[in-house]
Amino acid sequence: xxxxxxxxxxxxxxxxxxxxxxxxxxxxxxxxxxxxxxxxxxxxxxxxxxxxxxxxxxxxxxxxxxxxxxxxxxxxxxxxxxxxxxxxxxxxxxxxxxxxxxxxxxxxxxxxxxxxxxxxxxxxxxxxxxxxxxxxxxxxxxxxxxxxxxxxxxxxxxxxxxxxxxxxxxxxxxxxxxxxxxxxxxxxxxxxxxxxxxxxxxxxxxxxxxxxxxxxxxxxxxxxxxxxxxxxxxxxxxxxxxxxxxxxxxxxxxxxxxxxxxxxxxxxxxxxxxxxxxxxxxxxxxxxxxxxxxxxxxxxxxxxxxx
Numbered sequence: 079x080x081x082x083x084x085x086x087x088x089x090x091x092x093x094x095x096x097x098x099x100x101x102x103x104x105x106x107x108x109x110x111x112x113x114x115x116x117x118x119x120x121x122x123x124x125x126x127x128x129x130x131x132x133x134x135x136x137x138x139x140x141x142x143x144x145x146x147x148x149x150x151x152x153x154x155x156x157x158x159x160x161x162x163x164x165x166x167x168x169x170x171x172x173x174x175x176x177x178x179x180x181x182x183x184x185x186x187x188x189x190x191x192x193x194x195x196x197x198x199x200x201x202x203x204x205x206x207x208x209x210x211x212x213x214x215x216x217x218x219x220x221x222x223x224x225x226x227x228x229x230x231x232x233x234x235x236x237x238x239x240x241x242x243x244x245x246x247x248x249x250x251x252x253x254x255x256x257x258x259x260x261x262x263x264x265x266x267x268x269x270x271x272x273x274x275x276x277x278x279x280x281x282x283x284x285x286x287x288x289x290x291x292x293x294x295x296x297x298x299x300x301x302x303x304x305x306x307x308x309x310x311x312x313x314x315x316x317x318x319x320x321x322x323x324x325x326x327x328x329x330x331x332x333x334x335x336x337x338x339x340x341x342x343x344x345x346x347x348x349x350x351x352x353x354x355x356x357x358x359x360x361x362x363x364x365x366x367x368x369x370x371x372x373x374x375x376x377x378x379x380x381x382x383x384x385x
């Protein structure tokens with residue numbers, strides 16, 4: 079998949095462009111259905127399957143104080159979209175000036191003049207243009223006027239629940255890994271660089287990697303989780319602690335610590351990906367080191383015994 083930064087850098091290669099519009103945070107099951115249908119049509123008709131995404135998320139420009147955290151990084155999103163079969167991904171900067179673009183101007187300037195789209199795919203709740211005035215129905219009308227097709231993908235439900243990034247986010251905030259995973263279609267994941275922490279884990283026999291997670295990335299609620307950690311292409315069973323270390327501190331920032339089972343070596347400065355499998359227990363303040371070590375041993379064994 080080719081990744082293009084800024085729409086001006088797109089160069090047509092003679093194939094018709096079939097384009098998905100949206101932010102696709104998490105690339106959840108609803109997004110996957112949209113992309114799957116787009117790719118099938120584009121490739122069956124000899125076209126190019128692409129997606130157009132504004133970066134950063136418009137809410138971070140328009141109302142940063144209310145902007146929700148993201149389910150995946152931009153890099154992980156691109157990876158998931160590539161796995162979905164897209165040929166091209168266009169990231170375009172979103173600015174305050176861009177926010178003043180009317181729905182018609184967006185269609186004319188981007189979809190028609192610069193991209194010459196043949197077919198556009200959007201979700202049922204897609205909005206675009208100044209103050210979100212553009213709806214899928216308006217896009218359909220403009221498509222008829224300018225000569226391109228519009229396919230509106232209806233909502234996707236799982237176990238009677240409407241799949242959405244906001245619902246997945248709320249499940250993560252509650253520590254409901256299974257529920258979030260069902261809507262995503264894969265294990266929830268966070269990633270970051272390993273940085274130096276308090277190094278207490280090493281002194282009690284359970285070394286942990288302190289993960290610096292991007293500030294705008296959603297993380298599960300406080301507690302201990304079973305997970306798989308990926309570092310340098312290798313996977314390790316892991317116990318993850320998310321919390322503020324109440325046994326040792328009255329007040330401490332939320333941190334993410336990963337104990338990689340059977341890992342040997344130095345992780346500092348390395349990129350680490352954590353794939354959550356399930357929540358083991360809530361965070362707890364222990365009476366002392368001995369009680370904490372006993373519980374960590376139990377948590378670790380619980381992870382080891384998993385398939």
